[in-house]
Each structure stands twice: as structure tokens, then as C-alpha cells.
Amino acid sequence: MLNAVLWIMLAFLFIFVVRVALFSYSVWHKLLYLNLITTKVLIIIVVFAVVQETTYLLDIALIYSLAGFISTVFITLFLHERMKARKKGQKPVGAGEDAESKEGNK
Numbered sequence: 052m053l054n055a056v057l058w059i060m061l062a063f064l065f066i067f068v069v070r071v072a073l074f075s076y077s078v079w080h081k082l083l084y085l086n087l088i089t090t091k092v093l094i095i096i097v098v099f100a101v102v103q104e105t106t107y108l109l110d111i112a113l114i115y116s117l118a119g120f121i122s123t124v125f126i127t128l129f130l131h132e133r134m135k136a137r138k139k140g141q142k143p144v145g146a147g148e149d150a151e152s153k154e155g156n157k
Contacts, residue, residue, distance in 0.1 A: 054102070056094060056098065057098060057099060058136055059101070060094065060095050060098070061095065063091065064088060064091045064092065064095070067084060067087060067088055067091065068088060070084065071084040071085070073089070076128055078129065079130075081091065082126055082127065082130070085123070086119065086123050089115075089116075089119035089123075090119075092117055093116050093119070096108055096111060096112040096115065096124075097109065097112050100112065148153070
């Protein structure tokens with residue numbers, strides 16, 4: 052029974068990946084779906100750990116969830132800074148030249 056649940060969850064995960072790749076319009080939607088995919092993979096790992104009756108997979112799931120959260124936070128901060136730079140009319144850092152070369156030219 053749980054084996055069928057794992058296959059169904061993998062099918063839904065595949066559907067979400069296709070939806071992100073083909074139908075998301077903004078970067079924020081892609082970030083939201085990335086977070087959703089991370090959560091689905093985490094659930095699959097936990098269910099697999101319960102089926103196999105192993106505890107080391109729960110440790111892996113905990114580390115995976117922390118990595119997913121930290122990556123979401125850093126991607127959000129990076130995108131926020133780029134959007135602020137675009138609103139001010141500046142060229143964002145990482146778009147061809149870095150901040151040190153801009154200061155050196157002045």
C-alpha cells in the first residue's frame with residue numbers, strides 16, 4: 052500500500068516539475084514551485100523512511116529541509132536586491148560587471 056503511495060507522490064512531483072518548467076510566468080512563481088517541490092521530496096523521503104523502518108533517512112530529511120529553507124531565503128534576498136537595483140535605474144550586480152569595477156571607473 053505504501054509503495055503505491057510513493058509512486059503516486061512521485062507522479063505528482065513530476066507534474067509539478069513540468070508545470071514549473073512550462074507554465075510559470077514570473078520568477079516568484081518559480082521560487083514558490085521550487086519550495087513546493089522541495090516539500091514534496093521531503094515527504095517522499097519521510098514516507099520511505101517509515102516504510103524501510105530506518106532512522107538515518109529522517110536525518111537526511113532534516114538536513115534536506117534545512118538546505119531547502121536556506122536556499123529559498125537566499126534566492127529571495129538575491130531577487131529582491133536585483134529588483135531594487137532595477138527600480139533605481141542601476142545595472143544590477145552580476146549583470147556584466149561587478150561593483151568594484153564600477154567604482155574603479157569613477
